Amino acid sequence: MTAALQTYHARMQRVLDHIDQHLDDDLDLDALSSVAAFSKFHFHRQFTATFGLSVHRYIQLARMKRASYRLAYSDAESVTDIAMDAGYDAPDAFARAFRQRFGQSPSSFRNSPDWEPWLVAFGPLDNARSKLVRTFTPDDVTIRNVPPTRVAIMEHRGDPATLGDTIRRFIAWRKAGGLHPSTNPTFNVWRSERRPASPSTYSTDLCVGTDQPIEANGEDIKAGEIPGGRCAVLRVVGYTDNLEPAALYLYRDWLPASGEEARDFPIYCQRLSFFPDVGEHEATADVFLPLK
Structure with a gap:
């Protein structure tokens, strides 16, 4: 049972790594279920049961986390470029989603981040990443x-x-x-x-x-x-x-x-x-x- 669980977790870890490597790509369920070698008919339920949030929500949060880090810590990139990399077709759509999640516009966050709602917003993502306990020897x-x-x-x-x-x-x-x-x-x-x-x-x-x-x-x-x-x-x-x-x-x-x-x-x-x-x-x- 222990070996089977470790194998299962390794397959799920492959999915998380694949998402990180391909945040700019079209991450559909067919592709991700294939990475995990799970049935596409059950994969999204397995993912949600394992990580506590859906695949779509996980990808949204991962892209938004990368965008927020770039806003906060890298002043060389424009808000427009950051919005495009986060998967939004226009800066206005990114700004609306960002304000809804963090209570600040991207420009306001870049100038003076309010970290409390930021931590709350990414709590589910951090919890998901912590679900697969890393083992050391x-x-x-x-x-x-x-x-x-x-x-x-x-x-x-x-x-x-x-x-x-x-x-x-x-x-x-x-x-x-x-x-x-x-x-x-x-x-x-x-x-x-x-x-x-x-x-x-x-x-x-x-x-x-x-x-x-x-x-x-x-x-x-x-x-x-x-x-x-x-x-x-x-x-x-x-x-x-x-x-x-x-x-x-x-x-x-x-x-x-x-x-x-x-x-x-x-x-x-x-x-x-x-x-x-x-x-x-x-x-x-x-x-x-x-x-x-």
């Missing part, structure tokens, strides 16, 4: 000797619902300083649980590797260092919004069985490729557990 973990890395840090303290604003400021600051992700690595250092009992206690550091003097340019930027040493490293490919399952695997499963001991520095990640620069199925991050 000891073979997925490597131990590396990591060199120390000097970083510039922008701290986020408080409600995780406002993290998007901090990310926007961080991206704008590093752009102004010429700290591109291709030349200056990006790290997140987690100093609290992903969903603490009190949202006000949420704490994470957004970091960019740099050896250059830091010019704050009006932002609250600190100089720091990610210490070198031995680390257990787990690579995650696809849907890196939620890296908690990887962190839990390292803490709960891998560490007790390994005979290793954790070092006195928080678990952290290095983001190697980013959505929407790549499809969500290709977004990649390494999760580091510092060891003694």
Whole structure:
């Protein structure tokens, strides 16, 4: 039964990956049921039963999520181009759908996003992506000797619902300083649980590797260092919004069985490729557990 369930989930995962790879294509039920190797007469019911929303709704939300990320984090693309890529024939139709879902026009969201309705709107999509529990094995973990890395840090303290604003400021600051992700690595250092009992206690550091003097340019930027040493490293490919399952695997499963001991520095990640620069199925991050 376990093997059969894993096979079933793998077939459904193929569908999600296919959707991510072909968001700009005509994703009809015939094509998607063929990817999953399920009967087209039952596939849409199987999809809804597995993920809690229909195939059509899932695709709509995936396209709208990509569009909202481009609006919020990439000022180089026009609203018209973003609307076309989201599958709308005209910017007006995109604007109506966007306002209905988020309570803001695309231009207003680009200038000053209201993240609370955004989080609510994409809750079903995030829940769907989390339905297929990612499994890790000891073979997925490597131990590396990591060199120390000097970083510039922008701290986020408080409600995780406002993290998007901090990310926007961080991206704008590093752009102004010429700290591109291709030349200056990006790290997140987690100093609290992903969903603490009190949202006000949420704490994470957004970091960019740099050896250059830091010019704050009006932002609250600190100089720091990610210490070198031995680390257990787990690579995650696809849907890196939620890296908690990887962190839990390292803490709960891998560490007790390994005979290793954790070092006195928080678990952290290095983001190697980013959505929407790549499809969500290709977004990649390494999760580091510092060891003694």
